[in-house]
Amino acid sequence: MYQYISLALLVMLGGAHAQVTAQANVAPDLRECYTNPILMDRNNLPPPSVNTLVDIIQKIEDSPNVNVDLRMLSVLLLHTYRQDGIEYHAPESGTTSSSVLPFAPTFHSFYRHRLLLTKLIPSNLQALPNNTLPSTLKCALHHMLSTTIDARVRGDENTCGQFAEYRALRTPRAAGVAEDVEIFAPVPEIEDTEYGQMRQFNPDAEVEFNGNYGSMRSARQLMGESTCPILDGVIHTSWGATSAGSVIAGIAAGAELQTVSLSELTKGTVQTYDNVQQNVVNLYPATLSGDLAEAVLIQGTRARNDITIGSGGNFNTSQARRYFMLSSRQNVEMTDPEIRGDLDGFILGNRMTSILQTYSTLKLSQLIDMYYSPRNGVFDSSIRACNRRELTTSILSNNALVTQTESFAAALNANMLLSGTIITGLTQLVTSAVTNFQSYSQSNMNDLSCTITESATDVRSRTNLYIVLDATWPYATIYPAISYLLDSIEVGKFGSSVTLLSAFDGSVVVNKTFSPADFHSEYTLLKHQSMMTGVNLETAFTNIRTMMHWSLLNETATNYVGGNSSVLLFLLNSGTIQNTEATYQQAKQLNETVPDLKVLFATSSNQIDNLWNLVRDMHDDIHTISLTSTGVGVGDRLAAVLNRIKLANRRIINPLCNFEFTAGSSGLRQFDDFIEPGYIQFYAVSPNYFFGNNDNSKIRISRTSAGSGTLTVCYSRTIVQPRRNGTIIGVDDNLITCEDLASSGNIEISLQNACGGYPAVGSCPPMYISVQAVAVSTTSSAICTDNRLCRFPYNIRFTVQVEELQCYSSATNIGASILFIVLAALFNL
Template sequence: MYQYVALAIFCMLRGANAQVTAQANVAPDLRECYTNPILLDRNNLPPPSIQTLVDIIQKIEDHPNVNVDLRMLAVLLLHTYRQDGIEYHAPESGTTSSSVLPFAPTFHAFYRHRLLLTKLIPNNHQALPNDTLPSTLKCALHHMLSTSVDARVRGDENTCGQNAEYRALRTPRAAGVADDVEVFVPVPSIEDTEYGQMRQFNPDAEVQFNVNSSPMRSARQLLGESTCPILDGVIHTSWGATSAGNVIAGIAAGAELQTVSLSDLTKGSVSTYENVQQTVQNLYPATLTGDLAEAVLIQGTRARTEITVGSSGNFNSSQARRFFMLSSRQNVEMTDPEIRGDIDGFILGNRMNNILQTFSTLKLSQLLDMYYSPRNGVFDASVRACNRRDLTTAILSDNALVTQTESFAAALNANMLLSGTITTGLTTLVTSAIRNFQSYTQSNMNDLTCSITESSSDIRYRTNLYIVLDATWPYATIYPAISYLVDSIEVGKFGSSVTLLSAFDGSVVVNKTFSPSDFYSEYTLLKHQSMMSGVNLETAYTNIRNIMQWSLQNETASNYVGGNSSVLLFLLNSGSIQNNQATFEQARQLNESVPDLRVLFATSTNQFDNLWNLVRDMHDDIHVISLTSTGVNVANILASVTNRILQANRRIINPLCNFEFNAGSSGIKQFDDFIDPGYIQFYAVSPNYFFGDNGNSKIRISRSTAGAGTLTVCYSRTIVQPRRNGTIIGVDDNLITCSDLASSSNVEINLQGACDGYSTIGSCPPMYISIQAVASTTSNAVCTDTRLCRFPYNLRYTVQIEDLQCFSSASSIGASVVAMIVAVFLMF
């Protein structure tokens, strides 16, 4: 009997612990996010984006002590890391106390949040281990999931809304939708305290708060000082800024739908609204009706007859995103990011039953990754973020939305502090809110459509990128560029890796990582300032060559046959770069010993005359980039660099060959790779592996699993990224050979005599290969190994090598230099 009592007490304690984020103070496990100065500075946290969110969730899923399914993980994320409504409260004395944390969940979003966690999405007495995430990622996840508005004056209000890249994605408000703006006389401000300090991307731009702020809750939420307050709980996606907490809440509710009585939500109090439906389905308040009810109650108690929804804004930078700034301080109950999060959460929650029937062991990270992807969607090409507008129209019932909003408004009214009481006319206010919601989502939220999404590249980056950074770049200037590179090449568990090196000596600044959140946690302003400034190419090349040799030795030890391309990118800001004979010799040895490595230079000034002899292609491997501290137009500035990275094909190698000695034949070895439907992947086999006339040297490609659609294999000696005949304009069809790959067949590429007629390895072209998944059917889960497959509908294939050789290209660099000198002589 005693053991049952002990078990009951344990469950009660675990249950109580699981509800701490629903209490009216900052949860104990989250307090360091508001007390530690390093964690308070958002520049030290990974930027809020869908890539960061998916990456952090993957870390939780891969934790050895976490073994929960998608539904339970979504619930645990809400109960562990989400706490809506946390606001800063300036002490009346103007000074802080070490015994008082001047933050508390008092913003209006907290009351809905508390109902969700205690009544509508309860936790079954489980908790995540304390060591699940390091503090940096814990606080980053907390801020991505938790909705609140910070209206403190920051001092940068005159620059709000000047981000043209974001304004271009929005259209003006439709006529008839209210957007009241009140004008206030500026009031004096004081210097920031430790707790009040928040940083924008500019590390010198401090955030100020007003000591004369009204301590009244209603005054704070309605009369904020900043003309463009900060909305917390927002992540960046290609389809608009989105409130991630609402998305996760919709998934959690949809995975376990519940109908809760109104009396349970109102704590047994007598409802003053007799004609409302007496039950609430948890999916609605977790998403759409939660924010609609807030708007109805807050604006309705201010004697508004027309309820406004929608408030646009933008991130503080087009690339170095830290804060989402609203364009107005009024009517912030249902902002644009919250609308998107509500819709996305409702769409996914509404389909959770079908999704889990298709793949019962689907991971939460996979679900989010599929929904916020350019193609394919969640087992249905229509179920993705670019299609949210049409999906909302198709699945959302007007009657259900009205009745559910009325019911939850009645429930929230009994739990929320308001500046008045709505005695009659609730239905009229709800109808107004829903009418304006429907009008606003159809006319004002001009997000990217699926047709635009599908016109983007059908190539996924898979590269190991080594960035060699010149620390003379100002951090505020170079950080957006590096951030853009990390996002563009899809650094992630199933994608690319990034390593940061110093241009001063080639030393490692941030170790190789496949985690964007880990990279951003490491590369901070403090880390940048600790780097030695200047460029020493000779020393950098010497150490980089050692790093690359160490990498090749690891590949030999692990029997690595192929995969990501390798790109070394120098980001240089110094003036005239010194390039002497010793530097050239180190570059020559690097090219000889790592033939699959592509070396690129991106410089702030034209350094062509200094650097041309260090690259393989002097016309395409040296770029001039004009970066600014505002981070605007980074995508266009770096377009030539990212395109060149994309042209670096994935590798197929002889793993025994590190070019320090002739390792001989590879024998027969193979590796498996995966492709998304509708995408194409490119490989290259260096002539260093087949220069000799070996009749047994072959590459063989075969299907590893069945699945919808066809794989097409193409190869060429002259077209770097070959596609099926007729798909590359101006290219002779005879230069490309293509074959369809059935489930029981293979395509064999014979390399015998592939370098006949070429006197040096450097003059012999590689063998270029492509594999394309022609079909776009994604309705089945054909790849259920979540350790290997990014998406359940990935198609698996096998690349097998046979008797690849190992030849040094010692003479190739010298030959290419002679050829370039002759070319320059002839030119002049």
């Protein structure tokens, strides 16, 4: 039995009340998303992506006031944050009243949504508390889950259909709700706008709405003048833009399948289709049959006999995505993102019984994360997004889809405002819709295949990235680059972290966070404009060194033996950077006393002759990057920088070292780490921990827990990221040693005399280590059940032990400075 909800939440939520997101007005807890100008500007909200969705759901799961299982949480998300069909309605008088919100759920998707929440996926406990999430994340989640179309004229219609690298982001006017007309008239500088972000468009170049609409509210939107309307409720995934609301709805329905009678769905109305099946299984209207029924009814009442399925489009840009633009305003009842969301929701809903039998305490965030991962899938490598087309063929019965769609269309017809009445021929219309859906989904949606997905990478990045930002970069230019880096290194609860610092003085702009949603919520145009401009490397290095030493002291206090790599990346746009002797000395001390930190520079002009003495490797640690305000090709432009970040291996350290004080031997210490099947992880042990040639210094990789397959441990002194012999082209096999580790035992790597013959710490190479897990096709059990530590339940746990690591500084004088004696004393207090 599922644990439905904790006593604390029961008390907090109180008794059942009206299902507010199923009402014909904007839910009270969501209204600030449509009244607060900051929240109305999507550029102040995190980008809608599967990473953001998982991150926000993790925050809800980790909330001390929320203790629900997967089934209940999926239901509560729908009842709290999803409200389909909300549209803007310009006041007929042209002016607005402070007592009237010009938004209401009147688009056609609302009627199906209301049936789902009131009849098919009901909840006795209606919603999560309004303080569960901060406003920015609440509104971001609402827009990711809620399907609607905004077809208002924006002024960009002559270019937005190109889609290759769409240049504009929507920018609401700051004057308030009444003047919130979003447009795209070009202007020279983005800084001219108050809330504008990301692209150079003027919010004050008013574009009037065409007033010649039909009498229906929903028709006003569908018959609007925009040739590329904006589809809301869409998230970006590597396997195509997807309607997240349908995914969550499918999971919720599949976790508690219900068969509901047609009479219950049409209660209070006259049934006109007596010859259809009289029962509806909730999984179908929650996903595929819901959108198919909408297409049948809306197109059918326009005297269409052949129901069109599918409508393509693209996000407004390849990075920092905020809006999904459809390529047409016609036949938008079942768009491409909705097809993907319906398929994914149906696939997961169809498997929920077996999934929960495998791991009854699986988290909703884990389920979504596994399904949208490059490998492994949901306890079966076939159950993942890259395989949706093949899965559809195997699990979806065409006859069942026709029958269920016809039944739900009959129910929806009794609850939906339409422009006509279908008297006969419903079966023919449904058959046409299903046939066209099957053809379109199999032939027209060429998303990435699993083969391409798996060949892309087998490494999960785990980096603490410190970005030192020169605020003279235009926000429109640098934000897509930063966003790309965060996506590429997988900033997240179980992955990398990011800290944003100022190049003016090294001060913190955005505190260290493992949450992409939090970072994007904080680093906005307004935050960027508040930064001091200019670069002072001496001050920046001085303050950063202090921060890094505080971090070392904290690692000593917490017995931190290893984990994420550390990378300090300067993103500089100013002209010739001043590099004084004092700057060099500060950088030298940082490199010598924080040996595991990799310092990189990425500059808009060639600065290698100026900055070469501040890094360890002048040829590979200084890069010239050419960024544009359009964000085009940012991945190619940052490829070399990203590669250097990814070459920074995870750390294995002696936690007693802070390199401003003499420190003793580490003794025997250890930390646990986790790896997915089919992936490899790289580590490095700095020579600062074994330069003294202690005969007992060693690293030990051991395994005591269950898991599929063996682990392969490789190590080398010359190959930075060693793999199994023969897998690195052009590398002498003798440079790498590899051993297999079965389900128990250990592999010992001796550091005895590892720096013999090297005159100084700086000349002795690190010990490079890798741990690789063999790929498997099925992971039929949950072996990693600590949700605080395990990203996925099939991750394999292993232990990294250090023994008799030492502490040697590469500085010529390792005596403690007065500053850090004071810092240490304060830290101990």
